[in-house]
Amino acid sequence: MLSIALAGKPNAGKSTFYQAATMAEVDVGNYPFTTIDANRGVTHVRTECPCLDREERCGDEHCHDGKRYVPVELLDVAGLVPGAHEGKGLGNQFLDELSNADVVLHVVDAAGATNAEGEPVEIGEHDPVDDLDFIEREMDLWLASIVERNWESVERASRSPDFDLDETLVDLLSGVGASELDVSRALREIDYPDDPIQWTDEDREALARDIRERTKPIVVVANKADIAPEENLRRLREAADTVIPATADGELALRKAAEAGVIEYDPGDADFEIVGDLSDQQQQGLEKIRDVMAEWGGTGIQDALDYAVYDLLEHITVYPVQNETHWTDGQGNVLPDAFLLPESSTPTDLAYAVHSDIGDGYLHAVDARKEMRISDETELEEGDVIKIVSTAN
Numbered sequence: 001m002l003s004i005a006l007a008g009k010p011n012a013g014k015s016t017f018y019q020a021a022t023m024a025e026v027d028v029g030n031y032p033f034t035t036i037d038a039n040r041g042v043t044h045v046r047t048e049c050p051c052l053d054r055e056e057r058c059g060d061e062h063c064h065d066g067k068r069y070v071p072v073e074l075l076d077v078a079g080l081v082p083g084a085h086e087g088k089g090l091g092n093q094f095l096d097e098l099s100n101a102d103v104v105l106h107v108v109d110a111a112g113a114t115n116a117e118g119e120p121v122e123i124g125e126h127d128p129v130d131d132l133d134f135i136e137r138e139m140d141l142w143l144a145s146i147v148e149r150n151w152e153s154v155e156r157a158s159r160s161p162d163f164d165l166d167e168t169l170v171d172l173l174s175g176v177g178a179s180e181l182d183v184s185r186a187l188r189e190i191d192y193p194d195d196p197i198q199w200t201d202e203d204r205e206a207l208a209r210d211i212r213e214r215t216k217p218i219v220v221v222a223n224k225a226d227i228a229p230e231e232n233l234r235r236l237r238e239a240a241d242t243v244i245p246a247t248a249d250g251e252l253a254l255r256k257a258a259e260a261g262v263i264e265y266d267p268g269d270a271d272f273e274i275v276g277d278l279s280d281q282q283q284q285g286l287e288k289i290r291d292v293m294a295e296w297g298g299t300g301i302q303d304a305l306d307y308a309v310y311d312l313l314e315h316i317t318v319y320p321v322q323n324e325t326h327w328t329d330g331q332g333n334v335l336p337d338a339f340l341l342p343e344s345s346t347p348t349d350l351a352y353a354v355h356s357d358i359g360d361g362y363l364h365a366v367d368a369r370k371e372m373r374i375s376d377e378t379e380l381e382e383g384d385v386i387k388i389v390s391t392a393n
């Protein structure tokens with residue numbers, strides 16, 4: 001499963017985001033380092049279900065009237081402070097928890113209501129733009145320290161006649177999610193001495209930085225948008241590539257209200273409808289959230305997850321079925337599965353994603369929308385419904 005990590009300084013709202021997105025109970029508090037042990041759970045990205053192109057909605061538990069929710073892993077780690085890679089704050093063991101993340105959501109307190117260490121201050125007192133860079137820097141230095149720590153093994157390997165730098169570095173960096181392609185591209189990007197013994201700290205840092213950018217891309221979530229000065233959001237947007245204004249607190253309130261049956265709201269909707277009895281106070285609280293949603297097109301929580309997976313990681317959703325006419329599995333369930341695959345994946349890639357046996361036994365594939373056989377080199381697209389014919393099924 002794709003893994004999304006929430007990172008940021010203490011008290012920015014990571015656990016609130018996590019709780020809203022997973023509906024799991026976690027500790028939230030207006031003080032630094034509320035979270036010590038990482039929380040790991042399942043959330044969803046939202047897309048349009050292919051059943052929208054048919055007469056009836058599919059009724060899958062992950063499909064709400066054509067809004068399809070596809071599972072991804074979400075990780076909530078302890079707050080990071082500048083110097084974390086050398087043990088400051090709760091230290092670098094928390095950076096290690098980012099190892100298997102495919103993408104990082106950097107949760108920033110856009111309200112500027114907490115200082116660099118996450119201690120509460122007056123709204124607007126701290127400049128959130130100052131928080132932007134440190135996460136990248138801490139991650140870069142953390143990765144550099146991993147390379148540094150293991151460099152002796154690279155030097156040792158380099159004495160062997162069949163030494164291959166690419167291969168050795170893939171062994172070293174696969175634990176943080178680097179593929180062969182990442183390593184070969186990184187080595188093309190940086191200048192370095194042929195002999196590993198000649199590498200300097202700067203060479204290793206350049207490698208680490210390049211690998212970090214490839215393996216841990218970052219989306220900035222400007223949280224606490226409900227109380228953030230407009231000015232802060234504007235400046236954050238100027239300072240970073242992608243900034244998604246959000247209110248984790250607001251999303252949490254909406255999800256709880258929806259669960260209690262007093263509002264109709266699906267995560268990622270731009271608005272909600274009140275359908276139950278509410279006290280004046282509850283109503284006022286919800287109307288405040290509605291105002292924030294009107295400004296940004298929603299609470300931003302679902303948007304941030306969707307942006308990370310579909311835009312930044314460039315993934316598509318593909319639906320394997322066994323019956324190409326009814327779009328069902330062997331039990332008659334309509335569109336029972338959704339897989340997230342990198343753009344330009346092929347039917348064979350899908351077969352392997354379903355199961356390695358299905359991949360090994362792959363014969364051909366059928367596009368269930370057209371009920372036509374497709375070539376093995378076809379680049380699959382968002383919303384494709386595909387039947388895999390394999391000796392294994």
Ligand SMILES: Nc1nc2c(ncn2[C@@H]2O[C@H](COP(=O)(O)OP(=O)(O)OP(=O)(O)O)[C@@H](O)[C@H]2O)c(=O)[nH]1
Nearest residue numbers: 010011012013014015016029033034035079248249
């Ligand atoms: N106004 C406002 N407050 C929020 C929002 N999201 C979270 N908070 C508050 O911010 C404080 C910190 O929230 P947490 O979710 O515990 O923050 P964290 O980043 O997990 O903090 P650590 O675990 O200490 O790193 C709490 O008081 C939350 O209620 C939001 O969207 N708006």
Ligand SMILES: [Mg+2]
Nearest residue numbers: 014015034035
């Ligand atoms: Mg927390």
